[in-house]
Amino acid sequence: MIPGQFDYVRPADMAETLRILKDREGEAKLLSGGYSLLPLIKLRLAQPALLVDLRDVAGLDGIAETDDYLRIGARATHRQIHEMPMVRDRYPLLHDVTAVIGDPQVRNWGTIGGSVAHADPASDWPAVLLATSSTIICRSQSRERAIAAREFFLDTFTTAIEPTEVLTEIRIPRRPRGAGGAYQKLERKVGDFATVGVAAVVRLGANGRIESAGIGLTGVAETPFAATDAEAILAGNAPAEELFRKAAAAAGAQSRPAGDVRGPVEYKRAMAAELTVRALRTAVERALANA
Ligand SMILES: Cc1cc2nc3c(=O)[nH]c(=O)nc-3n(C[C@H](O)[C@H](O)[C@H](O)COP(=O)(O)OP(=O)(O)OC[C@H]3O[C@@H](n4cnc5c(N)ncnc54)[C@H](O)[C@@H]3O)c2cc1C
Structure with missing residues (x-):
């Protein structure tokens, strides 16, 4: 499809960018890499009146x-x-x-x-x-x-x-001593969006127990979410396969996947749990190596 008409500006700095956003509130879309926005515009799923290209704005890199x-x-x-x-x-x-x-x-x-x-x-x-x-x-x-x-x-x-x-x-x-994290992604083929993605972070205390844990899931709800039930199960306990499985079951239960071309609901829930276990194993290994 051919995109609809839009204006294009390339502001020189942040002050000009913010002024344009204020003057054209609700009409303008920022353009960064364009890898999500431009396909949407081509399909007319997004029809902004103005594209504001951020490429010349200093201070947004590094x-x-x-x-x-x-x-x-x-x-x-x-x-x-x-x-x-x-x-x-x-x-x-x-x-x-x-x-x-x-x-x-x-x-x-x-x-x-x-x-x-x-x-x-x-x-x-x-x-x-x-x-x-x-x-x-x-x-x-x-x-x-x-x-x-x-x-x-x-x-x-x-x-x-x-x-x-x-x-x-x-x-x-910043990653403190005793902390480790890992990301696990299941995709249908290389380059695809996640069927399920799980990020896990654990911090081990001096006694070897998990002081705190963070788990984020993507692909298995209407928006990425923190698996707070799983985090609560992990906190205060010694890292062990059985504990990971219990936490992972909670992460699977907290997910709300939709059945689609990437798989039915039960499959996605099961994969959310399995990837949580795998991410936790690697996160703990990395935490131990970072003691
Ligand atoms: C074939 C393909 C495969 C992909 N696979 C994956 C994948 O596996 N995993 C994944 O996570 N992503 C994937 N993506 C998405 C990719 O990572 C995009 O680059 C990303 O989602 C958007 O970044 P962008 O810089 O291109 O943003 P743009 O497309 O420029 O902008 C996206 C949106 O963010 C807004 N925006 C941009 N910058 C700012 C800012 N600084 N402040 C406020 N709003 C802003 C824009 O207005 C727009 O609404 C894929 C994309 C394609 C085309």
Whole structure:
């Protein structure tokens, strides 16, 4: 199909971007990598009057650790994140996820900010941000907001971002000693969206027990979600296969998959549980190696 007509602007900086969003509130769409938005426009599933291209806006890139968190600029591509040696060495969970998003072309163009703002119910990043209890920073002309990932994904393709805001960066808590994480994805073929994706993070205490756990699931509900029942089962207990299975059953039970071309409801629930076990095993191995 041929897209409908739209205007296109390429603001020079953040101030101009925010002014345009305010002046054209509700009519404008930000363009980052374009790998989700442009197909929608071509199919006329999205018909914005104005596209605001973020490519010249400084300050939206970069990946760096502060004392408290890993800061990833909204326009960092999946590939840039994957190829950072610091991410590979210190944040294997992020290295896992950036290896399995789409195909190389998608990873070259798609950005973390675009992915999180788009909030596809089967996208991979949200599961990771939920498991790590990350924070999403959004800016408008009047204020900057820090939104907890667990309050950000409201519904299918719906987030807490307002039409006058730009998502500027993601803050992932620094990985402390004794913590490990892993991402497991089931896809029909390489490059596909997740049938189920599970991100798990565990932090072990000095006594070897799980001090805290974070689990994020994607593909098995109307929006990615944190498996809070499973997290509660894990906390305070010694890591063991039986415990992982109990937590995983809770994660499967908390999921609300729809039956579709990727499989029926019961299959997806069972896979959500199985992938939770696998992600937990690897997360604990990595936590032990990071003691
Ligand atoms: C063939 C194919 C396979 C794919 N496979 C996967 C997969 O396996 N897993 C996966 O997770 N994703 C997958 N994707 C999606 C891919 O990761 C996209 O790149 C991503 O979802 C959107 O990022 P983008 O930078 O392209 O955003 P865009 O398409 O530019 O924007 C997406 C949406 O976010 C908004 N937006 C963009 N940036 C901002 C910002 N800074 N602030 C506020 N709003 C903003 C836009 O207005 C738009 O509504 C796939 C895409 C394709 C085409």
